[in-house]
Amino acid sequence: MLSAVSAASQATNPDEAAAETVRGIRADAAGATSAALFFATPGHGPDYGRLERGLRSAIHGPVVGCSAAGVLSRAGEVECGPGVAALVLRGDFAAQQFFVPALRGRAQEVGHEIGRIVTTVERLPRTVLLLADSYNLAPDELLAGIESAAPGTVVVGAGASEDGSVGEAAVVGRSTTASNAVAGLVFGGLTVRTVVVQSAAPVGRWRVVTRAEANRILELDGRPAADVYLSSLPEMLRADPLEAIRRTRAAIAEPGATEPGAQHVVRRLLGADSESGALVVGDEVLPGSQFAIAVSDAVEARQRFARALDAFAQGTRPAGVLYFDSVERGEALYGIADLDSAYLRQVLGDVEFAGFFSGVEIAPLGGRNRFHQASGVLVGFCEG
Numbered sequence: 001m002l003s004a005v006s007a008a009s010q011a012t013n014p015d016e017a018a019a020e021t022v023r024g025i026r027a028d029a030a031g032a033t034s035a036a037l038f039f040a041t042p043g044h045g046p047d048y049g050r051l052e053r054g055l056r057s058a059i060h061g062p063v064v065g066c067s068a069a070g071v072l073s074r075a076g077e078v079e080c081g082p083g084v085a086a087l088v089l090r091g092d093f094a095a096q097q098f099f100v101p102a103l104r105g106r107a108q109e110v111g112h113e114i115g116r117i118v119t120t121v122e123r124l125p126r127t128v129l130l131l132a133d134s135y136n137l138a139p140d141e142l143l144a145g146i147e148s149a150a151p152g153t154v155v156v157g158a159g160a161s162e163d164g165s166v167g168e169a170a171v172v173g174r175s176t177t178a179s180n181a182v183a184g185l186v187f188g189g190l191t192v193r194t195v196v197v198q199s200a201a202p203v204g205r206w207r208v209v210t211r212a213e214a215n216r217i218l219e220l221d222g223r224p225a226a227d228v229y230l231s232s233l234p235e236m237l238r239a240d241p242l243e244a245i246r247r248t249r250a251a252i253a254e255p256g257a258t259e260p261g262a263q264h265v266v267r268r269l270l271g272a273d274s275e276s277g278a279l280v281v282g283d284e285v286l287p288g289s290q291f292a293i294a295v296s297d298a299v300e301a302r303q304r305f306a307r308a309l310d311a312f313a314q315g316t317r318p319a320g321v322l323y324f325d326s327v328e329r330g331e332a333l334y335g336i337a338d339l340d341s342a343y344l345r346q347v348l349g350d351v352e353f354a355g356f357f358s359g360v361e362i363a364p365l366g367g368r369n370r371f372h373q374a375s376g377v378l379v380g381f382c383e384g
Contacts, residue, residue: 002091002190002383003032004320006352008073009084014047021084022054034061035095035185037129037322038086038172039068039356041078042162048170048177051084059088062097064183065172066131066160068356069327074345076338079330079357087320087354089381094123094188099173101181107138110182111145118150123188125384127154129322130184133169134159134359139371140284142182143362147369155369156194156379157184158324159359169359189384193315194363197308197376198266199301199329200249200294204232206260209289215270216278217250217285224277225291232293245269247296249374250281254366255288263366266294268373282373296374298334305340305376309347318380321348323355328374330357340376 007024011017021038036055040048048065055063071078071085078085098117100110118126128146132139137159146155160169173183207228211219220228230238237244250267253260268282285291323344331337344353361372363379 002089002093002319002381004352004381005088006073006354007086008071008075008354010078010082012082014044014050017044017082017084018047018050018054021051021086022058025055025058025088032090033093033095034059034088034090036061036063036086036088038063038065038084039071039354040065040084041071041082042067042166043082044084045166045170048172049175052172052175055086062095062185064097064131064185066183067162067170069161069163070330070357072323072325072341072356073354074352077330077341079337085354085356087322087352089320093190093384094121096121096186097173098186099176099181099183101178103133103180103182104136107141108145111142112149115146115149115153118146118153118186121186121188125154125191127156127187127190127192128184129187130155130157130182130362131171132157132159132182133171133179134161135169136180137360139360139362143369143371154192154364155362156192156377157362158356158377161327161357161359191382191384193312193318193380193382195308195312195378196363196365196372197305199326199333199374200266200296201300201304202251202261202264202292202294203234204293206253206290206292209285209287209291212285212287215281215284217281217291218276218278220291225279226272226274226277229272229279229293234295245271249294249296250279251292251294252285253290255286257290260290260292265365265370265372266374296333301333302339306343309343312378312380313347316382318351318382320381321351321353322379323353324358324361324377325355326361326374326376327357327359329376
């Protein structure tokens with residue numbers, strides 16, 4: 001039977017934090033496979049290896065982890081100060097660990113290497129759970145590499161983050177801590193359920209990207225993209241272009257999407273070039289894609305999360321849940337702390353959960369693996 005247990009610590013001293021986290025993990029279930037994930041704030045950076053070793057000794061199974069700008073668990077959310085959160089899965093499943101360095105500039109090759117590891121796991125279904133250095137990750141290329149070697153594999157995960165105090169993110173696995181790397185687990189015999197919750201909702205018309213170069217949208221419906229953006233802004237945002245850029249995102253749907261409102265991803269809107277009339281977004285945009293302005297609103301985002309969580313709870317009850325929550329959410333979005341974790345406790349009941357504030361989120365959408373920005377991703381683990 002699949003089971004999960006979470007643990008957390010807000011101890012400042014790394015030794016105490018590691019000990020408290022390990023104490024929160026109950027004794028192994030006889031004959032069961034165990035695997036663990038942990039997330040820790042940058043103050044614990046020199047001791048990430050100690051956390052990994054302690055958890056590995058406690059569960060006698062593979063452990064991966066990463067740095068986090070903040071962590072969350074049943075104990076609440078830690079966005080400032082030290083924090084550690086961990087989730088352990090136990091049951092009748094297979095778990096193959098991986099750690100691949102030198103991510104920068106070779107994401108597709110790294111993805112292909114992960115895909116080859118997937119094919120060595122005999123039990124079905126197979127799922128990749130990965131943690132990658134957000135600063136050096138090209139997520140589309142990484143996902144393409146996995147798909148090329150292991151078609152149809154579900155990929156979930158997130159980008160390691162930090163609070164600005166160290167300037168780099170780290171991942172942990174196989175007794176190694178490094179930036180510019182990706183670590184993770186390939187599960188066999190588990191089923192995962194995912195929900196993507198976006199912080200910003202599309203408003204107004206969907207428009208066709210008629211000209212684009214890399215991450216610059218040059219024309220929408222044959223007109224300069226910046227002009228279309230400004231003229232389509234909600235009235236309350238037109239008076240202050242800087243506030244408009246801060247509050248809005250780019251909703252992007254693939255060419256030919258019949259329901260763009262249900263199949264889109266959200267990308268950061270980085271700015272507008274008044275000379276060229278271009279909009280600059282946080283990802284490459286292909287001509288023919290569909291674009292809409294997405295507005296970030298705290299009240300609507302809270303309601304959207306509550307609805308998504310209620311729907312998530314109506315399905316097969318998970319043994320444990322991971323929640324990858326964008327660094328753009330939390331108190332920065334809502335204006336108050338601990339909101340998402342409070343909803344999780346209320347709706348999930350005694351289901352164990354853990355997570356962190358991530359630089360990028362990864363989960364399937366519209367039938368294929370996608371990466372997400374400014375979003376929350378729920379991952380529920382169920383019997384295979």
